[in-house]
Amino acid sequence: MTKITFIQPDGESQTVEAENGLTVMEAAKLNDIAGIEAECGGACACATCHVYVDDAWRDKVGKASDMEEDMLDFAFDVREGSRLSCQIKVSDAIDGLVVRVPAKQF
Amino acid sequence: MAETISIAPASSEGGGLIETDAVIIGAGPCGLFAVFELGLLDIKAHVVDILDRPGGQCAELYPEKPIYDVPALPIVTGQELTERLMEQIKPFNPVFHFSERIDELKKQADGRFHLVTDAGTEFIAKVVVIAAGGGSFTPKRPPLNGIEDFEGKSVFYSVRKIESMRGKDIVIVGGGDSALDWTLNLAPVANSLTLIHRRDEFRAAPHSVEKMRKMVEDASVRLMIGQVTALEGADGQLTAIEVKTASGSEKIPCTAMLPFFGLTMKLGPVADWGLNLHENLVSVDTERFETNEHGIFAIGDINTYPGKLKLILSGFHEAALMAQAAQRIIYPEKKVVFQYTTSSSSLQKKLGVK
Numbered sequence: 001m002t003k004i005t006f007i008q009p010d011g012e013s014q015t016v017e018a019e020n021g022l023t024v025m026e027a028a029k030l031n032d033i034a035g036i037e038a039e040c041g042g043a044c045a046c047a048t049c050h051v052y053v054d055d056a057w058r059d060k061v062g063k064a065s066d067m068e069e070d071m072l073d074f075a076f077d078v079r080e081g082s083r084l085s086c087q088i089k090v091s092d093a094i095d096g097l098v099v100r101v102p103a104k105q106f
Numbered sequence: 107m108a109e110t111i112s113i114a115p116a117s118s119e120g121g122g123l124i125e126t127d128a129v130i131i132g133a134g135p136c137g138l139f140a141v142f143e144l145g146l147l148d149i150k151a152h153v154v155d156i157l158d159r160p161g162g163q164c165a166e167l168y169p170e171k172p173i174y175d176v177p178a179l180p181i182v183t184g185q186e187l188t189e190r191l192m193e194q195i196k197p198f199n200p201v202f203h204f205s206e207r208i209d210e211l212k213k214q215a216d217g218r219f220h221l222v223t224d225a226g227t228e229f230i231a232k233v234v235v236i237a238a239g240g241g242s243f244t245p246k247r248p249p250l251n252g253i254e255d256f257e258g259k260s261v262f263y264s265v266r267k268i269e270s271m272r273g274k275d276i277v278i279v280g281g282g283d284s285a286l287d288w289t290l291n292l293a294p295v296a297n298s299l300t301l302i303h304r305r306d307e308f309r310a311a312p313h314s315v316e317k318m319r320k321m322v323e324d325a326s327v328r329l330m331i332g333q334v335t336a337l338e339g340a341d342g343q344l345t346a347i348e349v350k351t352a353s354g355s356e357k358i359p360c361t362a363m364l365p366f367f368g369l370t371m372k373l374g375p376v377a378d379w380g381l382n383l384h385e386n387l388v389s390v391d392t393e394r395f396e397t398n399e400h401g402i403f404a405i406g407d408i409n410t411y412p413g414k415l416k417l418i419l420s421g422f423h424e425a426a427l428m429a430q431a432a433q434r435i436i437y438p439e440k441k442v443v444f445q446y447t448t449s450s451s452s453l454q455k456k457l458g459v460k
């Protein structure tokens with residue numbers, strides 16, 4: 001199991017255990033993390049699973065694909081560490097990952 | 107989000123009063139298949155969708171993604187499924203009314219239904235099939251404080267008349283085809299036009315991007331890389347916006363803003379038609395898929411009943427049973443005979459294969 005921490009805009013943090021192979025979005029939904037809406041169910045078609053990857057984890061998590069970048073155009077307040085959590089796969093390599101939930105998903 | 111899909115609508119009209127057997131609200135896969143099932147029973151249908159093309163979620167949200175659970179099609183993309191359905195329903199000549207939303211639906215004294223679209227087209231129909239899916243596709247509202255107050259007055263998600271924008275200081279936000287098309291169309295009438303996008307890369311068609319770049323060069327358009335963070339103004343009239351850029355923050359005076367952040371599905375007018383709803387879905391029975399109003403049916407993602415699954419194949423089944431019930435309303439005298447398309451010469455004649 002891989003640990004992922006979600007930090008809410010008000011600073012509240014929640015650490016969950018996720019099965020490898022799931023996506024970070026799925027891990028959030030399974031654990032009822034507030035602020036991850038995921039309207040399209042992980043199809044990279046809605047941008048409502050937007051998160052900010054913590055600085056320390058950016059290299060490990062990697063960059064968004066072109067398709068994901070296009071979809072990030074539909075997210076609000078996009079920053080350096082912006083990713084769509086449905087496009088990040090859970091694996092041992094990101095054990096301990098910290099992501100921030102944006103204040104608004106649209 | 108799909109911004110290029112080329113399916114020619116069967117036909118289209120605008121305005122006026124149209125009398126028909128059935129009006130289908132929504133041209134998603136279930137609405138399209140309803141045309142087929144109704145057609146086999148000699149029921150003529152008009153189909154209305156707020157999108158500018160058929161396919162609903164399949165066309166708007168995932169045209170290029172594969173679907174694996176449509177029976178007998180081991181793999182089919184959202185767009186392909188839409189195209190195949192359009193081909194399948196062709197023999198029945200449905201009339202499409204795209205870019206129109208059904209706003210009103212009322213029962214008349216004669217038992218028929220009166221429907222009105224946001225563009226003023228009116229229908230009188232014997233039955234109504236609500237195939238509205240997750241609701242009508244609606245532009246996403248940027249979560250900027252107080253934006254509601256400006257909507258319709260100085261913040262617009264679409265423009266019906268270019269002239270209405272003449273002389274304004276316009277800000278357009280986004281990087282897709284809508285943002286670029288409106289930039290190209292409005293720059294000639296605007297006093298000033300600023301295009302704001304979060305990055306210097308655009309999803310829009312390359313030739314529009316090229317044209318936009320030319321306009322930036324000759325200074326008829328200003329391109330800003332950044333994101334809108336706040337609105338300023340009073341009584342619905344925008345006076346400036348705050349933009350966060352790589353180098354800090356800048357205030358742009360403006361009198362109109364057009365944000366293009368894609369579409370989301372909102373239940374919309376369906377909620378106002380006096381139908382029994384359960385958690386924003388229309389309650390139906392599982393024999394006819396009829397709502398609490400006799401003659402109004404609901405199929406596909408929009409309906410709910412015990413055991414409901416939001417799957418395309420379930421919506422197809424619902425369309426078949428709905429059509430049988432609709433037939434009893436439209437042709438009460440007709441003896442209902444069950445027939446296979448494989449062997450019935452009368453069905454094959456309708457399909458144009460005999």
Ligand SMILES: Cc1cc2nc3c(=O)[nH]c(=O)nc-3n(C[C@H](O)[C@H](O)[C@H](O)COP(=O)(O)OP(=O)(O)OC[C@H]3O[C@@H](n4cnc5c(N)ncnc54)[C@H](O)[C@@H]3O)c2cc1C
Nearest residue numbers: 043132134135136156162163208238239241242406407418
């Ligand atoms: C990313 C993704 C992947 C999916 N994968 C699958 C899959 O593999 N298998 C599967 O079976 N299903 C899948 N689905 C679900 C499937 O797409 C839906 O079940 C299907 O689209 C429902 O069809 P529908 O015709 O009921 O509604 P929709 O496709 O939602 O279409 C409804 C249409 O009605 C229009 N409308 C609504 N209200 C009005 C109004 N008042 N006036 C005018 N127009 C209106 C809307 O604009 C819309 O175009 C997926 C969905 C998504 C988002």
Ligand code: FES
Nearest residue numbers: 042044046047086
């Ligand atoms: S869930 Fe829709 S883009 Fe990630």
